[in-house]
Amino acid sequence: MTFNDTLEETYTALSANKARSGLTVLGIVIGIASVIAMVSVGQGASSGIQSSIQSLGSNLIEVTPGAARNAGGFGASSGRGSATTLTQADADAIQSQVQNVSALASEVSSRQQITARGTNTNTTVDGVTASYLQIRNLTMDQGSFVTDAESQSLAKVAVLGPTAASDLFGTDDTQTDGLPQDIVGQTIRIKNMQFTVIGITASKGGSGFSNQDDMVYIPSLSAQRFLSGNSAVSTVDIQATSADVMTQVQNDVTSLLLSRHGITDATKADFSVLNQNDLLSTVSSVSQTLTILLASIAAISLVVGGIGIMNMMLTTVTERTREIGLRKAIGAKRGDISKQFLVEAVTLTLVGGVIGIALGVGVALGVGALGLITTSISWYSVFLAFGVSAAIGIVFGYYPARRAAALNPIDALRYE
Amino acid sequence: MIEVKNITKTYGVGDTAFQALRGVSFTIEDGEFIAIMGPSGSGKSTLMHILGCLDTPSSGTYQLDGKDVSQLSDEELADIRKDKIGFVFQSFNLLPRTTVLRNVMLPLVYAGVEAGERERRATVALAASGLDASHFFHKSNELSGGQIQRVAIARALVNNPTLILADEPTGNLDTKTGEIVLGTFQKLNEDHGRTIVLITHEPDIAEHAQRIITVRDGVIVSDSKRHQRRNARHAE
Numbered sequence: 001m002t003f004n005d006t007l008e009e010t011y012t013a014l015s016a017n018k019a020r021s022g023l024t025v026l027g028i029v030i031g032i033a034s035v036i037a038m039v040s041v042g043q044g045a046s047s048g049i050q051s052s053i054q055s056l057g058s059n060l061i062e063v064t065p066g067a068a069r070n071a072g073g074f075g076a077s078s079g080r081g082s083a084t085t086l087t088q089a090d091a092d093a094i095q096s097q098v099q100n101v102s103a104l105a106s107e108v109s110s111r112q113q114i115t116a117r118g119t120n121t122n123t124t125v126d127g128v129t130a131s132y133l134q135i136r137n138l139t140m141d142q143g144s145f146v147t148d149a150e151s152q153s154l155a156k157v158a159v160l161g162p163t164a165a166s167d168l169f170g171t172d173d174t175q176t177d178g179l180p181q182d183i184v185g186q187t188i189r190i191k192n193m194q195f196t197v198i199g200i201t202a203s204k205g206g207s208g209f210s211n212q213d214d215m216v217y218i219p220s221l222s223a224q225r226f227l228s229g230n231s232a233v234s235t236v237d238i239q240a241t242s243a244d245v246m247t248q249v250q251n252d253v254t255s256l257l258l259s260r261h262g263i264t265d266a267t268k269a270d271f272s273v274l275n276q277n278d279l280l281s282t283v284s285s286v287s288q289t290l291t292i293l294l295a296s297i298a299a300i301s302l303v304v305g306g307i308g309i310m311n312m313m314l315t316t317v318t319e320r321t322r323e324i325g326l327r328k329a330i331g332a333k334r335g336d337i338s339k340q341f342l343v344e345a346v347t348l349t350l351v352g353g354v355i356g357i358a359l360g361v362g363v364a365l366g367v368g369a370l371g372l373i374t375t376s377i378s379w380y381s382v383f384l385a386f387g388v389s390a391a392i393g394i395v396f397g398y399y400p401a402r403r404a405a406a407l408n409p410i411d412a413l414r415y416e
Numbered sequence: 417m418i419e420v421k422n423i424t425k426t427y428g429v430g431d432t433a434f435q436a437l438r439g440v441s442f443t444i445e446d447g448e449f450i451a452i453m454g455p456s457g458s459g460k461s462t463l464m465h466i467l468g469c470l471d472t473p474s475s476g477t478y479q480l481d482g483k484d485v486s487q488l489s490d491e492e493l494a495d496i497r498k499d500k501i502g503f504v505f506q507s508f509n510l511l512p513r514t515t516v517l518r519n520v521m522l523p524l525v526y527a528g529v530e531a532g533e534r535e536r537r538a539t540v541a542l543a544a545s546g547l548d549a550s551h552f553f554h555k556s557n558e559l560s561g562g563q564i565q566r567v568a569i570a571r572a573l574v575n576n577p578t579l580i581l582a583d584e585p586t587g588n589l590d591t592k593t594g595e596i597v598l599g600t601f602q603k604l605n606e607d608h609g610r611t612i613v614l615i616t617h618e619p620d621i622a623e624h625a626q627r628i629i630t631v632r633d634g635v636i637v638s639d640s641k642r643h644q645r646r647n648a649r650h651a652e
Contacts, residue, residue: 001525009525012511016514322509326509327526328494329468329497329503330498330502330503330522330523330526331494331495331497331499331526332494333526336526409470413509
């Protein structure tokens with residue numbers, strides 16, 4: 001019996017029972033497609049989160065006032081505004097005394113109601129220094145960013161994030177950036193003080209922890225003088241010269257601030273130093289757990305699909321007992337029979353596997369294209385799903401095939 | 417040529433052992449048309465299984481074309497069935513939802529005959545069994561009982577066997593269709609010189625053969641050649 005004959009027998013047998021073959025294939029399709037789609041959602045989520053953390057700036061260390069809570073508590077609200085233990089003098093000391101700091105920017109942020117032309121919005125007003133642009137990987141869309149001279153001179157100038165700009169000045173769909181081109185030069189009012197708009201930052205995409213598009217930047221000294229009324233800063237952003245010196249910079253900053261604040265017990269520090277890499281590793285481990293969770297749910301459906309195949313093959317063997325008896329009577333050997341049933345099982349899984357991969361990739365791409373969630377198809381999940389389905393076909397097909405082949409032709413022929 | 421010498425078959429062991437055949441001997445020459453008769457439980461089915469190489473005897477020898485096949489393994493028996501034996505069953509046992517031609521070609525698939533030759537030989541066998549060529553591509557479930565049994569006969573013929581074994585071939589057919597099928601066997605025997613062994617429990621079916629072996633309680637009680645066999649009406 002040649003391989004072509006086996007394939008032909010398989011085709012005849014499977015097409016003779018289209019509904020049942022179809023349902024069995026469906027089980028495998030759902031199993032494989034869900035593995036691929038779910039792993040791609042998990043992977044997409046983790047790479048999305050990672051890139052949005054990266055986009056905050058590279059080799060970044062953030063110092064915030066208030067006691068450290070935990071690494072995961074990093075965010076817009078942890079400690080910010082609640083403590084005033086960090087000052088511009090601390091920032092200056094770090095700049096002058098810690099080695100391997102390539103740039104440093106202090107921020108003074110607060111939530112403010114902002115009005116312009118009768119519209120108003122409530123957003124974060126961030127008092128920044130000129131180096132903030134570099135540290136945060138920001139680029140300008142229109143106009144220019146706050147300069148050091150403006151910081152020193154208490155200038156009442158403001159740079160808008162694109163979301164804040166459209167909230168205040170509306171949109172213009174004819175422009176590539178979607179914003180009216182005459183915003184620079186207009187004035188906005190913060191706490192009843194007029195600030196002149198000198199620039200708009202380019203959009204960074206509003207995903208991740210803090211939305212850098214919905215921001216208004218003003219010089220930090222102006223923020224301290226006009227908005228907060230003290231010399232406290234809410235964040236010091238430090239950019240290390242390379243990833244290798246992050247730990248050294250973090251340790252130096254911690255010991256410098258401890259001594260400046262007169263604290264001997266590091267656990268009682270009134271500030272916290274967060275390393276971007278710590279955050280990244282925390283987030284990656286969380287998203288990895290998520291991926292494993294999703295994949296294991298999907299794996300269960302894959303196994304259920306496999307049991308479906310075994311179930312169908314066993315039913316088939318029972319139902320076709322007389323056919324097996326006949327085939328043996330006219331000269332089929334054990335090997336011919338077991339090969340035929342094995343090929344049937346493997347064909348079902350392969351067909352299911354191919355459709356499942358197509359469906360899984362399609363769902364992943366579709367969900368990604370709809371913008372519901374970022375997905376990233378990893379080829380290892382495709383190979384894994386396909387490998388598992390092939391293994392299921394062989395393993396779950398082998399037992400019924402053996403059972404069929406071992407039947408005694410006399411008993412098989414008499415079977416009712 | 418078939419030579420059976422002192423064959424016994426015992427099922428089970430110890431107290432529950434049951435001896436289905438208690439020493440059966442006979443010889444069948446090429447070109448004979450034999451009926452093996454006997455009531456149910458007589459051992460005729462066991463005898464047929466052994467003749468058809470579906471089973472091996474507990475003792476005794478069975479020579480098929482000069483080769484002792486009584487103690488072969490399962491795999492060797494499959495080879496003998498493939499090359500030397502054609503089966504016709506009471507319940508036809510065609511593959512359902514499969515064309516007539518494919519059904520007839522099935523033994524050739526296992527015999528490793530190449531595809532073009534299969535179809536040629538299947539067509540010849542179908543013609544010999546008297547099935548009209550217009551039915552070759554019909555599915556087996558679209559045929560009448562008599563037509564189905566002719567397909568089964570063609571399938572038994574297609575590998576050019578030494579022996580055609582028919583186990584109650586008319587049992588599921590009405591008298592008229594049964595006559596047609598018996599006529600087909602007679603024709604194959606007379607015109608093509610096929611050796612045919614027909615197993616039946618009905619005397620008037622057995623009368624279509626040239627020689628009747630009657631089995632009862634595991635032994636042969638009579639073995640008679642008939643000078644005048646009953647002719648099936650070659651209807652159609």
